[in-house]
Amino acid sequence: MQPEKKILLSEKEIPRQWYNIQADMPNKLLPPLHPATGKPVVPEDLMPIFPLELIRQEVSQERWIDIPDEVANKYRIWRPTPLIxxxxxxxxxxxxxxxxxxxxxxxxxxxxKANTSIPQAYYNKVAGIKRLATETGAGQWGSALSLACSFYDMECIVYMVKVSYRQKPYRRSFMQIYGAEVIASPSARTQAGRSVLAVAPDSPGSLGLAISEAVEEAAGREDTNYALGSVLNHVILHQTVIGLEAKKQMEKAGDYPDVVIGCCGGGSNFAGIAFPFLQDRFAGRNIRAVAVEPTACPSLTRGVFAYDYGDLGKLTPMMKMYTLGHNFMPSGIHAGGLRYHGESPLISQLYHDGYIEARAYNQTEVFEAAVGFAKAEGIVPAPESSHAVRGAIVEALQAREEGRAKTILFCLSGHGHFDMAAYDHYFSGQMEDTPCEETELAANLADLPKV
Amino acid sequence: MQPEKKILLSEKEIPRQWYNIQADMPNKLLPPLHPATGKPVVPEDLMPIFPLELIRQEVSQERWIDIPDEVANKYRIWRPTPLIxxxxxxxxxxxxxxxxxxxxxxxxxxxxKANTSIPQAYYNKVAGIKRLATETGAGQWGSALSLACSFYDMECIVYMVKVSYRQKPYRRSFMQIYGAEVIASPSARTQAGRSVLAVAPDSPGSLGLAISEAVEEAAGREDTNYALGSVLNHVILHQTVIGLEAKKQMEKAGDYPDVVIGCCGGGSNFAGIAFPFLQDRFAGRNIRAVAVEPTACPSLTRGVFAYDYGDLGKLTPMMKMYTLGHNFMPSGIHAGGLRYHGESPLISQLYHDGYIEARAYNQTEVFEAAVGFAKAEGIVPAPESSHAVRGAIVEALQAREEGRAKTILFCLSGHGHFDMAAYDHYFSGQMEDTPCEETELAANLADLPKV
Incomplete structure (x- = not known):
């Protein structure tokens, strides 16, 4: 038999602390600004929708933050994940x-996404919260929060962008199995939803609007909070469990990556795998971190580093980040999880400071990579994750051209079992590449808030 | 943290031999009979569609059969599977x-199903075969053979029952990602298909007919063989890798099952987990093996032990097995993989001899069990596998009533990610229970071949 393909860890090796890169990054984050006043956000601003512990984590400068036993006990249902x-x-x-x-x-x-849905549900549960509201587009985040709420016996309300609700009925079914209430957005249930329906009863919805509906639901009820699946510091903190495990596993394999690769929308899986390795880089080790995004939504490769709103409705704080402009509407690519105009402030700062590289690929070449990967390795990747697959293949082919060995590590962030319509589209030969257009981008960037 | 939830093995612990229960079963199998002559089948009869090594395994009386290195190397892509x-x-x-x-x-x-698709593809590959033909209903077997053919760079032709082809387009997509050619059955490509289309152009197809089409394709071309996903001895042999791993894992857990449970259609996953434990039973150890089937297709609990054809078209050998009659058409329950009129001859003989128990459940109670399982354990099970979940829950509730501990082991044979329509149907409240009717059963049993 050949050497081991899967490098496994025991449950005892599940990390007991998350890594907070804020302790080590050379240039600190600029504060988020209140959307109405333009002044730095204070914890009290966030308390109607987040529990105190998550607000603390959002601003913490501690390098290591303990993973509660109750969270580790849920992680162990599937973690540690294999390094293959x-x-x-x-x-x-x-x-x-x-x-x-x-x-x-x-x-x-x-x-x-379950790496953060579990602790988010847990911290809300111990804070006395009984219901969590969120939005979902492609559905990975909604599924993960539904699972977490089922584990902690909480209610889960998912505002699902109406076009996805219709196009991906099986994602909805999947969330319902875990007991979630899934609502097509825009809905008549919120002021935000009703005001859109009044003028556009057939609106297909948008992620920005679904966020507004979920936040409104959370702000309006004592027993209900809001949960977000990416972008924020505490979300990225929880995801570092990926990279921390991977470091142990690379060590077991007797190897160390020359390059770490992740797909990048809001940035949580990329940061999750890359940040623990960037800690080594801050200490002088030679390692590259590559974020891969779609050409249709290229916030790192073509956006600007500026304060911008997190949502279309300008309800969220302004954050200093790479952005395509909060009005930017990416084309309808299948990697719905990467269709976000902005980027995690943590990743943005580190990219700005030269610690991270970025690449953008077209979706046809991404699906080509996904199919090649599935045929060789068996696993059918999600369209989002397939961007990382493409990134890894490009690096591997470069190594072949240069005739030199190198070690490539990437995060396969999810399977594509609910994305068959996307694969069908690819095989039909009708799939188009829709890189973001220069004029549209310029118009959106001209509309950034003046800070 | 709590004790370990997942009992893992390293790849070095993948079994290097399959367990052949034919060596140990007290009463040997009666031979399959040629459908035309009624005489025992000889190896030459099978050579147009199976490679010699699989025919040898079909009749072998050796207790242990080596797993080739090339097969173990593919098993390691996902094996050993976790015991949870x-x-x-x-x-x-x-x-x-x-x-x-x-x-x-x-x-x-x-x-x-991949436990047998891999070795079947391998033995065909080394025999010089370039293409494999098969049939699929629910799609698990077609997916597994597509995967195996992709791994060994062979062509795969899957005749998919037309009604499933239409109802489960995403199963088809999944097989196509692995490069398989998926054909709706009945098709105009075979004599068997054309003769049905001539009289019933809108025929929804059946598994029996799809088998006939695949066998015809295999018999008609030198470079093409046929592959079957259950029932036969060599298929069940390959599946014993499940139970052999589970035995090692139970030992690691310091425990031993009082009862082993599997869902049972053709019987391959039930036999796969149970047979290695039955070896202990033959040696005097106290362990129960429970096969769970749907009330809609209750071959063990309500069938008879008799010679019958494996297919509707009477093209396959007659086998001594528990059967509902080859004309039996089970109602359209969602557990498509359990809709087979017969039962593996090995399981049938052992059931007849009292080494196996059987239970039948209605599909609504099976889905209720599946949803409860998903909410607690996270994994959403396939409808077939959910029968085993139900069986395990019934045993566990009995233990509660009796106030005594016992150890239950079951096989969760597959996930339900492609079965969301079935879950939707369950949640709609429209799902019906359709136990097999006495009069229909009697009529079919009256039509058994006279041997």
């Missing part, structure tokens, strides 16, 4: 590179 | 029972 050596893909690419992937699709919800 | 202690389910049921499940949905194809 892609021997079969390496052979198919005929590359001297060693390729490893951390498989987060092993979570019952199907993606890395 | 269902702490969360135990808590939800408030039972003193210890419940373990072996999770075969961890395979990239989504079920245990």
């Amino acid at each position: 050596r892609a021997y079969e893909l390496e052979k198919a690419l005929d590359t001297p590179a060693r390729i490893y992937y951390k498989y987060e699709g092993a979570s019952p919800a199907g993606s890395h | 202690r269902a702490y969360e389910l135990e808590k939800a049921l408030d039972t003193p029972a210890r419940i373990y499940y072996k999770y075969e949905g961890a395979s990239p194809a989504g079920s245990h």
Whole structure:
């Protein structure tokens, strides 16, 4: 038999602390600003929708933050996730590179999102909250929060962008199995929803609007809070469990990555795998971190580093981040989880400071990579995750051209079992590449808030 | 933290031999009979559609059969699968029972079926075969053979029952990602298909007909063989890798099952987990093996032990097995993988001899169990596998009533990610229970071949 393909850890090796990169990053984050006053946000501003512990984590400068036992006990349902050596893909690419992937699709919800939905539900539960409201587009985040609420016996209300609600009925079914209430957005249930329906009864909805509906639901009820699946510091903190495990696993494999790769929308899975390795880089170790985004929504590769709103409705704080402008409406690519105009402030600052590289790929080349990966390694990746697959293949082919070995690590953030319509579209030959247009981008960037 | 939930093995602990129960079963199998002559089948009869090594395995009386290195190297892509202690389910049921499940949905194809598709493809490949033809109903078997053919760079032709082809387009997409050619059956491509289309152009197809089409395709071309996903001895042999791993894992957990449970259609996953434990029973150890089937297709609980054809078209050998009659058409329950009129001859003989128990459940109670399981343990089970979940829950509730601990092991043979329409149907409140009717059963049993 060949050497081990899967590098496993025991449950005892689940990290007992998350890594907070705020303690080590050379340039600190600029504060979020209140959307109405333009003044730095204070914890009290966030208390109607978040529990205190998550607000603390959002601003903490401590390097290590303890993972509560009750969270670790839920993590152990599927964690540690395997680190897999892609021997079969390496052979198919005929590359001297060693390729490893951390498989987060092993979570019952199907993606890395459960790494943060579990602690978010937990901290809300102990704060006495009985219901969590959120939004979902592609559905990975809604599924993960539904799972977490089921584990902690809480109610879960998911505002699902109406076009996705219609196009992806099985994502909705999946959330309902966990007991979630899934509502098509815009809905008549919130002021935000009603005001849109009044003027556009057939509105397909948008992620920005679904956020507004979920926030309104959370702000309006004592027993209800809001939960967000990416972008924020505490979300990214929770995701570092990915990279912390991967470091132990690379050590077991007797190897260390030259490059770490993740797909990047709001940035949580990329940060999750990359940040623990960036800690080594701050200490002088030579390692590259590459964020991969779609050409249709290229916030890092073509956006600007500026204060902007997190949502279309300008209800969320303004954050200093790479952005395409809060009005930017990316084309309807299948990687719905990467269709966000902005970028995590943490990733943005580190990218600005030169610690992170970024690449953008078209969706046809991303699906080509996904199919090649599935045929070799068996796992069918989510369209979002397939961006990382593409990034890894590009690095591996480069290694072949240069005739030198290198070690590539990427995060396979989720499986594509609910994305068959996207694969059908790819095989139909009708899939188009829709890179973001220069004139549209310029118009949106001209509309950034003046801070 | 609580004790370990997942009992893992390293790849070095993947079994290197399959267990052949034919060596140990007290009463040997009666031979299959040629459908035309009624005489015992000889190996030459099978050579147009199976490679010699699989024919040898079909009749072998050796207790242990080596797993080729090339097969073990593919198994390691996802094996060993985890044995999971269902702490969360135990808590939800408030039972003193210890419940373990072996999770075969961890395979990239989504079920245990890959345990046999890999060796079947391998033995065909080394025999010089370039194409494999098969049939699929629910799609788990077609997916697994597509995966295996992709791994060994062979062509895969899947005749998919037309009604499933239409109702489950995403199963088809999934197979196509692995490069399979998926054909709706009845098709104009075979004599069997054309003769049905001539009289019934709108025929929804049936598994029996799809088998005939696939066998015809295999018999008609030198470079093409046929592959079957259950029932036959060599298929069940390959599946014993499940139970062999589970035995090692139970030992690691310091426990041993009082009862082993699997869902049962053709019988391959039930036999896969149960047979290695039955070896202990033959040696005097006290262990129960329970096969769970749907009331809509109750071959063990209400069938007879008799020679019958494996297919509607009477093209396959007659086998001595529990059967509802080859003309039996089960109602359209969602557990498509359990809609088979017959039963593996090995399981049938052992059931007849008292080594196996059987239970039948209605589909609404099966889905109720599935939803409860998903909410507690996270994993959403396939409708077929949910029968085993129901069986385990019934045993656990009995333990609670009796106030005594016992150890329950079941096989969770696959995930339900492609079965959301079935869950929707359950939640709609429209799902009906359709136990097999006495008069229909009697009519079919009256039509058994006279041997």
